[in-house]
Amino acid sequence: MVERVRARFAPSPTGLLHIGNVHTALFTWLFVRHHGGEFILRIEDTDRERSTAEYERLILEDLKWLGLDWDEGVDIGGPYGPYRQTERMQIYREYAELLLARGWAYYCYCTPEELAADRARSAALGEPPRYSGRCRNLTAAERAALEAEGRQPVLRFKTPPGEVVVVKDLLRGEISFNTDDLDDFVLVRSNGVPLYNFAVTVDDLTMKITHIVRADEHISNTPRQILIYRALEAEPPEFAHVSMLLGPDRSKLSKRHGATSLREYKEKGYLPEAIFNYLATLGWSLPDDREIADREELIRLFDLSRVSRSPAVFDPEKAAWMNGVYLRQADLTVLTELALPYLREAGLLSEGAPVDLDWLQRVVDIGREGISCLSELPAAVELFFTAQPDYDREALAILAHEGVREILRRFRDSIATWDDFNPEAVREAMKEVPRAMGLGLGKAFKPLRVALTGRVSGPELYQVISLFGRDKVLARLDYVTDHLLTE
Numbered sequence: 001m002v003e004r005v006r007a008r009f010a011p012s013p014t015g016l017l018h019i020g021n022v023h024t025a026l027f028t029w030l031f032v033r034h035h036g037g038e039f040i041l042r043i044e045d046t047d048r049e050r051s052t053a054e055y056e057r058l059i060l061e062d063l064k065w066l067g068l069d070w071d072e073g074v075d076i077g078g079p080y081g082p083y084r085q086t087e088r089m090q091i092y093r094e095y096a097e098l099l100l101a102r103g104w105a106y107y108c109y110c111t112p113e114e115l116a117a118d119r120a121r122s123a124a125l126g127e128p129p130r131y132s133g134r135c136r137n138l139t140a141a142e143r144a145a146l147e148a149e150g151r152q153p154v155l156r157f158k159t160p161p162g163e164v165v166v167v168k169d170l171l172r173g174e175i176s177f178n179t180d181d182l183d184d185f186v187l188v189r190s191n192g193v194p195l196y197n198f199a200v201t202v203d204d205l206t207m208k209i210t211h212i213v214r215a216d217e218h219i220s221n222t223p224r225q226i227l228i229y230r231a232l233e234a235e236p237p238e239f240a241h242v243s244m245l246l247g248p249d250r251s252k253l254s255k256r257h258g259a260t261s262l263r264e265y266k267e268k269g270y271l272p273e274a275i276f277n278y279l280a281t282l283g284w285s286l287p288d289d290r291e292i293a294d295r296e297e298l299i300r301l302f303d304l305s306r307v308s309r310s311p312a313v314f315d316p317e318k319a320a321w322m323n324g325v326y327l328r329q330a331d332l333t334v335l336t337e338l339a340l341p342y343l344r345e346a347g348l349l350s351e352g353a354p355v356d357l358d359w360l361q362r363v364v365d366i367g368r369e370g371i372s373c374l375s376e377l378p379a380a381v382e383l384f385f386t387a388q389p390d391y392d393r394e395a396l397a398i399l400a401h402e403g404v405r406e407i408l409r410r411f412r413d414s415i416a417t418w419d420d421f422n423p424e425a426v427r428e429a430m431k432e433v434p435r436a437m438g439l440g441l442g443k444a445f446k447p448l449r450v451a452l453t454g455r456v457s458g459p460e461l462y463q464v465i466s467l468f469g470r471d472k473v474l475a476r477l478d479y480v481t482d483h484l485l486t487e
Contacts, residue, residue, distance in 0.1 A: 005037025007211045009068075010200070012044045013056035016261035019314060020215065020245045020253055022066065023279050027242055028213040029068045030280065030302040040207060041073030043084045044200070046193050051086075062262045066272045067295060072207075080207040085199055092194045095202045095232065096155055096187060104231035105187060107153035108135040109146040130183035131156070152190035157198075157227065159184050165223040170211075170240040170304055177223035185224055197221055201228040209237050213304075216241040240304055243283055243311040253314055269342060269374025270319070274326035278319050283312035292325060320372035327368045336364045339377055346378035348385040362467055366459045384467055388479060389454030396484065398456065404447045405485050410437060411448050412477045421469055427462040451480040 009025040011017065032039040041063070045051040060075060072078025082088055099105035108131075110118075119129040136158065138146075146153075159182050167175040187198040194202070200221075204212065219241050229236040247253045253260055265275055273295070280298050281291055284307045293301070327335065336357065343349045367381035383389055391399070398404070410433045418429055434444035449461050452473060458464070465473055 005032055005035040005211055006040065006207070006209050007032050007037065007213060008040040008042050008204070008207065008209055009063075009070075010042040010044045010203070011059050012047060012050075013052060013059060014047055014050040015055060016263050017059055017062050018253075019260050019262060019265075019279070022062075022262045022275075023245055023282060023312075023314075024213065024215050024242055025063070025068060026066075026276065026279050027284070027302075027307070030299060031211065031213055031240075031304060033299045034302045037210075038071040039069070040078070040080075040209070041070040041075075041083065042203060042207070043074045044196075046085050046196075046199060048086070048193070058263065062266065065266055066262065066276055085194075085203070088199075088203065089192065091206060092188070092199060092202055093192070096194075096198070099157070099187070099228075099231055100155070102231060104158050105155050106136060106138070106158055106184075107143060108156045108184075108186070109138075109143070109151040109153045110134055111151070128181070131185075133184060136184065154186045154190050155188040156184040157187050157224070157231070159227060165226050167219070167222045167226065167239060169219075170238055171307055171309055172219075172241060175219065175222075179223075179227070182224060182227075187228075197224045198228060201225045201232075204237060205229065205232065205234050211238050211240065213240045213242060215244050217244060240307070242307060243309060245282060245314045246311045248313055248315050248317075250311075250313065265319070267375075269338070269377070270323045271326045271330065271338075274323040275319070277326070278322045282314060283308045283310075291322070324372040327371065327374070330368075332361050332365055335368065336361045339364050339374055342374050342377055343381075343385075346382070348378055348382060359467065362463075366463050366467070369459070383453045383455070383458070383464070388476065389452075391450070391454045391484065394456055395450045395454050398447055398450045399480065399484055400486055401447065405481065407433070407437070407439070407444055407447055408451055408477055408481060408485075411444075412474060412481075415465070415470060415473055415477075418470065421466050423463055423466040426466045430462055430465070452476050 007028050009028050011021060011025075029039055031037075041060075043056055043059075045056070056074070063070075070076070072080065072083065074083040077083070096105065110131075114134070115131070118132045118134075121132075122129045135153075135156070143153075159179050161180055163179040165177045165179060165182075167177070169175055185197065186195050188194050203209075222239055222241075226236050245253045247256070262275070266272075276295060277291075277293060277298070280293075280302070284302070286293055286301060287306070340349065344351055349355060363381050363384050364377070367377050371377055371380050414429070414433050418426070420426075420429075430445070431441070433439075434441050437444065445461055446456070449458070449464075450456060452461075452464060452468065468476075
């Protein structure tokens with residue numbers, strides 16, 4: 001292990017943060033924090049057509065929401081900036097000139113038609129497409145003649161033939177690549193914009209990155225990057241390629257599996273602690289195989305040696321279960337504040353209207369028991385906000401049972417005399433009517449629940465009555481007696 005761990009996460013601002021990218025970022029962050037190192041946030045925005053400042057803003061916002069902080073980055077600066085690739089063009093030019101001067105790069109003037117012909121020739125021979133090397137050894141006169149035709153060259157790396165590049169992966173061991181399979185890859189486009197392998201290598205080198213934790217789809221890029229390091233006479237960082245996340249059907253995680261961006265989960269009302277915990281245990285396990293652990297414990301225990309080389313499955317149902325666990329454990333004051341936008345959007349609360357926070361916290365406390373995310377809360381607690389519930393066919397059938405009118409009358413008479421609507425007091429007082437009528441609790445409470453809530457199931461009935469209060473309970477019982485009972 002090097003003296004000081006420095007690792008980076010380098011998203012492209014071409015869309016919202018994909019859960020798979022967040023998973024890799026989280027593993028990198030945990031690795032850095034475990035070793036007391038430095039986490040760097042770099043923005044790779046050389047795709048100028050698709051990159052936007054808005055996506056960059058959302059990426060930073062979502063990472064902060066999840067709790068991934070950084071020590072250097074595009075928004076806070078640092079000693080090795082700039083941290084946005086489009087602001088580093090001069091640096092790339094300097095390193096491109098260095099490779100040219102050392103004989104590791106050359107200008108290629110091939111037209112798209114010539115390159116297409118090369119690919120067709122390779123395909124006809126049953127070989128993988130590769131560059132023919134047509135411009136590898138052009139003379140100065142030949143280059144001048146091609147430039148006189150108006151050709152704009154790209155810069156290619158002069159890959160040495162017949163060598164083996166060994167990638168020493170911290171997760172997968174040694175992976176060997178023959179340079180004859182790599183061809184002379186492009187470093188810089190004709191418009192001066194660097195391609196991924198060149199830009200990322202220069203960035204990691206100049207930012208003194210010691211470890212790169214990234215998705216295994218980048219394994220094929222690694223030998224090219226190692227060749228560039230070698231040409232620049234620099235030591236490459238250590239690599240760890242993490243398996244990509246799969247959907248429940250073990251195909252690549254995509255929209256057909258449900259939400260795939262971190263922001264979608266945020267907007268649904270998932271808690272960042274739950275997403276953090278769930279992603280941390282995908283492809284990595286706690287030593288005692290527990291599933292729930294807080295941030296500090298995950299930092300303390302995270303170890304690359306326990307990262308699986310097999311792809312992990314992102315299961316939306318499992319994520320929902322874990323979020324439900326965190327919802328039930330959350331501080332009620334904080335959770336109520338988080339719930340307010342969802343209740344307002346559903347029309348249960350008006351913006352700016354006074355709210356009895358003590359009462360609302362009790363409502364949220366009851367509602368969180370049966371939900372997996374905050375966007376489900378309004379449906380779970382709607383009965384506490386409406387003047388009168390809707391009674392479906394099943395509810396009306398229960399109200400039509402023989403003896404219901406008398407049961408509800410007895411409850412109304414009893415409840416009208418109650419002074420204490422504390423939940424525990426209500427729990428005990430409710431038993432008086434079935435006791436006096438010689439009925440089982442279930443037979444007495446079912447029509448009462450339906451009359452008050454319009455539902456055959458839901459929160460504990462004593463909690464419902466306690467939150468409704470006397471006036472609302474009596475009003476609902478009167479409505480049912482006057483309008484819905486047939487006997």
